[in-house]
Amino acid sequence: MSHDHHDHDSPEYLKKQSKIIWIVGGILFVATGITVGVMDLDLGSRSMNIAFGMLIATIKASLVMLIFMHLKNERGLIYKFLSFTIVFVIGLFVLSYLGFIDPLHSNLISTK
Amino acid sequence: MSAATVTHDHSATEHAHEHEHHEQSFLWKYIFSTDHKVIGIQYGITSMMFLLWGFFLMMVMRWSIAFPGKAMPIIGTILGDRWAPGGIVSPELYNMFGAMHGTIMVFLGVVPLGFAAFGNYVMPLQIGAVDMAFPKLNAWSYWLYLFGGCLMMVSFFLPTGAAQVGWTNYSPLATTAQIDVKNIFFTGQTQWLFAMIFIISSSLLGAVNFITTILNLRCKGMTWMRMSFFCWAMLVTGFLLLLAFPPLEVAAVMQLSDRIFGSSFFLPAGLVDGNRHLDIAGGGSPLLYQHLFWFLGHPEVYVLILPAIAIVAEVIPCNIRRPLWGHKTMIYAALVLGFLSFIVWAHHMYMTGMGPVVTSFFQITTVLISVPSVILLTCLMISLWGGSIRFNSAMLFACAFIPMFGIGGLTGLPLAFSTIDLFLHDTYYVIGHFHYVVAPGTIFGLFAGIYHWFPKITGRFMNEKLGRLHFWPSLIFMNLLFAPMMVQGMAGFHRRWYDGGKAFEETTKVSNWLSEGWAQFAGVFGVHVESNMLGLNALMSFAAWGLAISQVVFIINLFLSIKGGKKTTSDNPWHATTLEWATPTPPGHGNFLVEPTVYRDPYEYSVPGHKCDYQPQWLPEGEEPVDKLTHMH
Amino acid sequence: MEIPYTVKARPDTGLWNAKIGIWLFLASEVMLFGGLFSSYIFLRIAPEGPWPVQVLTVGWGFLNTLVLIFSSVTVLQAWVALKMRKYNHFRVWMVLTILCACGFMAIKSVEYYDKFHHYGILLQDGSNLEGHFPKGKEYKIKFSDVKTVTLAVRPNDKGLFGLSIFHNGSDADFLSYIVEGKPEFKTPDGTILTLDKITLKELLHKELGKKDKDGKPAPESYIKLEATNPLRFVIPPSKLFDNAYNASKATFRDSTVIEGKLESDQMHLECDRVDLRRLFDAEEKSDEKALASVQNADVWRILGEEWKTKFNAHHDKVLKEFKDKNGEKRNPMTSSDYVRHVYAMKLDAHGSEHSSVVPAATNNGGHKAQEHAPKDDHAEHATAAGGHGHPEVTIEKKDVKFYSNFTPKYGNYFAIYFTLTGLHGLHVIAGALVLTYFLLFGKKLYDKDPEHMANRVEVGGLFWHFVDLVWIFLFPLLYLL
Structure with a gap:
């Protein structure tokens, strides 16, 4: 562990980090351009555009999380409580979604 | 708190200077302190005052229920003509007090007392930490909480009065109430939302602090399984607050937007208020509010109950001189409980027209969550078996907690089933059920904690005789207050009747042995009470006021004991095993005289082969504990 | 008394206190924005009227995304500089970061200001006019x-x-x-x-x-x-209770009542868009039926029949373009883009889409729009008085079902837009304040314990990246999709 730490503080490592940060920043710039570029593409339906847009956003977000927030070399503890958080966000969404639209009815039963 | 708390400094050379400094900075030492113990006491005092106020609101409501349309003596005239014309509690006042009773008790009373006050004082001591991980943030949490609480209090004195639509603040009623005013900011409904945002932010900061402290500041040797159940419960509670509160914050912000900016997050199109169409765009969903509210609302129940269970789990092993039965089982049960509590919320919403699939899901999870709750309760009960029980006041409350919480929990089971809930929803049955959980349940746990840790905090014991005088009437009146609610509820009494059902006399004229027996009993004392269910209202109201009188005993005991209680002769007067008893009495800034090391599990009572019947966590193998009283140097 | 593990990581957890703290805080932030995003979805599933799509200026949002990403890079460079003990570099990067934050908020204010002055007026039949109140002729x-x-x-x-x-x-x-x-x-x-x-x-x-x-x-x-x-x-109407006036009486929000004669409650609007999508069912599958249902819309009475002619021409043009692109087989009504382009038409007298014949806009009161417009040599400008080539019309209040500027009141899209971006903006401000504090008061701590300072900046940076991360989702959701 202490050995690890030493590595992460060495000037070479930091210089390399600095470079990686610029590269990832560049990728994010390009990805933003792509997001705007594809918005008017006809992918069949608007839902496809939404799905595609969200896909790019998710990729960008993962890059920010992994590289910028150095989650890549973070400790397991953080992963543990982040994964719980994600589970509960999904729970909040899916379960209230089911509260609005019941699979057995297949139509909106109680949005208003 | 008392004069005895003057801390002495480590270095003798600095002593004179520092002492002078202390005299000057009373404000910084006791008011703006960053010491976790002072903040814990601040939380404790503030929340007990809120509890008292919430209790007062309820007593006024109980008058209106028992004697609708009759002037309330003395208090009725103080309340003011607007709210109690001629001393008669008006329906608006009833609504206002009802909404604020719930809000104050849950968000300003029990949670801050159980989690913030006890957690702040005891948890860092029990894990052997010098303070919380972020002391300044800790102080910020308290001040945000106090500010939110004050906003809540101020709203009583606005021209519209405080919030009036129930503690759940459901839209669209909460959005359309109190909007015909000069300035929508200065209405109770709006202030409720502002206050909630502050209280929620305070809880979030507190939760971050608690979890970080438990994760990172455990002392040497304090492994996960050597941590007391109390600290585990604090950890789980912290996560519940951390992850469940933000959706309510979202709901509060959106409802605020609905009220102030005229948006329609929770308002459907074509909404009519009174006789006019509201000038809104519509398209919102009232159900969305309920989902966001109950996503917090249900974990909140466990935020209320877990600290109380945890306190009881500390008090019981100490007073039976036996290890806590199933310490590990209880820890895992608490973790499962915490996890499940996030996915049961819609059992509050069976009546909203959810489909069968999602209803079944929530039914299953709700029934499942009773398993860890029962495990916790069973472990506490089995612990008692074969112990040599020391019945001090703390232990009495802890013992009463078990059956009371048990009744509260078991009466909840029928409500988990949607078909039964259709019948019982919003009746007094529900009120009885959750009050058994939070009043004789949680509050008894908290009382146990106060009696138990009082010697550590002040260096003096609370009076045991007064303690018994507090306990027995409380236990009796609590049951007289809440048990008839279940009976009434099954007869169909709705929870929001300000006149206790008098307007529905034709439908509420049901009687049973309880109501008839009570009427005859009251008749003996010359009090005329109806022999049907309505008559029970008077029984419960008298019980509520009796309960109030028995709390006076507690308040007297608390204040008298601070100055005049019997002094402790040991740092560890109960001969307990957890680390908070290793500190000087009372613990000063920095807590421990020597950095503690933990050598064993938390509840090593009556270990064979030792002279003493307790082996504290901090004593190395081979040493026997001795009674001595230390001060901070 | 010193609290352990403020700088060095605790061996068994491998983390120092503030890092655990910030990640926990971010977890709760995930729940906060998670709640908002799921609200966004529920509101969008069943909106009242058509869900506005691409009504914001994409350019501003795009620019803001780049600004935030850039600031994320600079805050990391500031941290790297601190790690390498180059305090001056740290200061430069930090100043850049804070400037980015200010730039972001400036752009945001421009966007907000624009929305506050843009109005939508829903007529009784469900047709909708959007535009600006002409200067000096605000609704009173x-x-x-x-x-x-x-x-x-x-x-x-x-x-x-x-x-x-x-x-x-x-x-x-x-x-x-x-x-x-x-x-x-x-x-x-x-x-x-x-x-x-x-x-x-x-x-x-x-x-x-x-x-x-x-x-x-x-x-x-x-x-x-x-x-x-x-x-x-x-x-100003905001001073009265919602629509609390009639021909002889008006009630202020403070309950003061005045009695007199209602002189006028007309609205003047420089229209830039007309939206007819509420006139037919959202599930309507026949273009002919939809077109027929909008022929008698209230808007034509207000804008003038000429605009109806232009609308029909516009419809035919877009339909033809659609068929050229997709062939005859595909039903245009299945494409929400088609419906939006046709039935939510931009009104622009200069616009290349429209014929050069400029109709004289009239209102139902019989007043010629020209009366309100400054006289000009060009006939176009006489009707399109707004200076942007938008027709100016007068609308009687009784024809109006609901109106609002583009604030949360206007509809759930704007409500969630302002809530999401407003909360995000508050996070930007809070983050910028913290970073400014590091910049201004960090030297003392840096001299004492540079590693502690670096840790603080790392924590501030983590929060800053989270703000960036939220925006990465907000941008496509609110501006593009």
């Missing part, structure tokens, strides 16, 4: 010949225990909307008073103190004031 309610003003006094509007912090009832606000006439009134007891803030306060105060026979304050009382000369009021 005008009352003339006002002879009676009734002040409401509510002595009993008190809080608990008879204590009260504020009073409901009249204040002097209404005086500031008198544009003609002297505020001179005859009070009920016959004295003549010229009202200003102070005299009015005295008048109200006297009434507040009054008690009835039993010595109790009356719950509510009124002071009826007769104006000695007819007054004219021009009142």
